[in-house]
Amino acid sequence: MEERSAEGTDPPVAGTASASDEGTVIATRALSKRFRGGQLAVDGLDLTVPAGSVFGFLGPNGSGKTTTIRMLMGLIEPTSGTARVLGQPMPRATRAVLPHVGALIEGPALYGFLSGRDNLLRYDAADPTADPRTRRTRVEAALDRVGLTAAAGKKAKAYSLGMKQRLGLAAALLQPRRLLVLDEPTNGLDPQGMREIRSLVRELASDGTTVFLSSHLLDEIEQVCTHAAVMAQGRLITQGPVAELAAGARGxxxxxxxxxxxxxxxxxxxxxxxxxxxxxxxxxxxxxxxxxxxxxxxxxxxxxxxxxxxxRASLEDAFVALTGEGFDVAG
CATH class of the missing domain: 3.30.70 (Alpha-Beta Plaits)
Structure with a gap:
């Protein structure tokens, strides 16, 4: 069980945004999360994600990335500090914010006895903002976008891990989103599938969607991301444009x-x-x-x-120089 938030300030009314929110999709200030037993998972995080960016969120195992994402999505409350997504305070403005956010966190939750198509139909039916008249058209478009049209009638329990990842991504893309949050989106994909996801992320970004991407694959981040942040032991080590982070390390x-x-x-x-x-x-x-x-x-x-x-130094060189350790699977 998590502790409740110690944040006491009243948030702005949903639908409003301060001048400091202009051009920023995610902003945290002194965001911290301490679990029962004293474990400090996130410690004073000041994170800024520019609108229109493909933002890579990096860190070794246990660095606090997934805990941060869960706080941003309103799944758990911070112990202290603030988090704003699309200009709104989280988790207080969850109902106003989440219809504009697509998310794939810690793998998709699927009904194994339903087909891939029926899973998406159920996801869409649970969205109060979704127009039922265009539901099937949007589901077919999402399946096509992630390359699952041919497997749409197969039960989800028969899907490989990579296919399940694709289906989870399709669920996040059922409607246009201002922000897409992806936690290890290429997990289980073969090299061809990884290239397709990279291409899809670039396409979404070119359409104006901000993509917040957590991954343990540094070369993937370097190829697709415009900005990145590095976490270690619950603290933010650095953030900024990917080219500048790599340039900060010696070749x-x-x-x-x-x-x-x-x-x-x-x-x-x-x-x-x-x-x-x-x-x-x-x-x-x-x-x-x-x-x-x-x-x-x-x-x-x-x-x-x-x-x-x-x-020239790679993003991996910069990561090792900043954290003093190699990169492990995200936790």
């Missing part, structure tokens, strides 16, 4: 050569640290000196240099 000096042993020896003599030797060459932490001098030293020593340069 790697990469030397491609058939003489990796000799190259490593020369680089070490030149004061280069953190050497990694492979069959095709050497990589290292870029030194604070003129790289042309290193290249000249390699050539002078008779090393056959086929490639030489600094590869």
């Amino acid at each position: 790697r000096l990469v030397v491609t050569t058939p003489d990796p042993g000799d190259a490593a020896r020369v680089l070490k003599e030149q004061g280069v640290a953190d050497l990694v030797v492979t069959e095709t060459g050497v990589s290292a932490e870029p030194p604070d000196r003129e790289l042309a001098e290193l290249n000249a030293a390699l050539v002078t020593a008779g090393v056959r240099v086929r490639g030489f340069g600094v590869e």
Whole structure:
């Protein structure tokens, strides 16, 4: 059982938004969640998600991402702090906000004895804002959008994990949404399915939908997201445009050569640290000196240099630099 919110300020009336909400779809201030027993899952989170962005929410196992998402969606109350979604306070404005939000959190809840199509029909019938006259048309369109038309008549209990993920995403897309919240949307998908979901996310963003995406696949985030935030141990480490986060980490000096042993020896003599030797060459932490001098030293020593340069840092490099640890499956 969770503790109740300690937030005491009265929220604005549903349908209103302050000037600070302009251009922001999600905003949290000092948002915290402490569970019974003293576990502090989220600690003073200040998160800002720009409208129209594809926002990646990153963090190692147990970092508080799913707890944060549950608070944003009004599923649990914060212990302290505030959360606003589409300019409205959550969870107080849940009824006003959720009709404009599509969500896939911790996997879809499906009726196994119903077909994929009938599951979507039931989801849509439970939405008081949905027009029953266009229900079947919208269900078929959602099935087609996630590539499940051919399997629409099959019972959900016979679906693979990837197909269930697709069906959950289809449920989130039954109506136009201002915000789409996806928790591990590519879980269980094969590479082709992952590419299709990436393409769909880009398409939704181009149509004006803000996508808030939690994932443990850093390369996926880097390919599809415009902005990102990094969580660790319940606290926000950093947030901002993905390109800027990656730029904040140092790249790697990469030397491609058939003489990796000799190259490593020369680089070490030149004061280069953190050497990694492979069959095709050497990589290292870029030194604070003129790289042309290193290249000249390699050539002078008779090393056959086929490639030489600094590869830009990836989002994974930035994550490791920020958290001091590798990336684990989101929790």
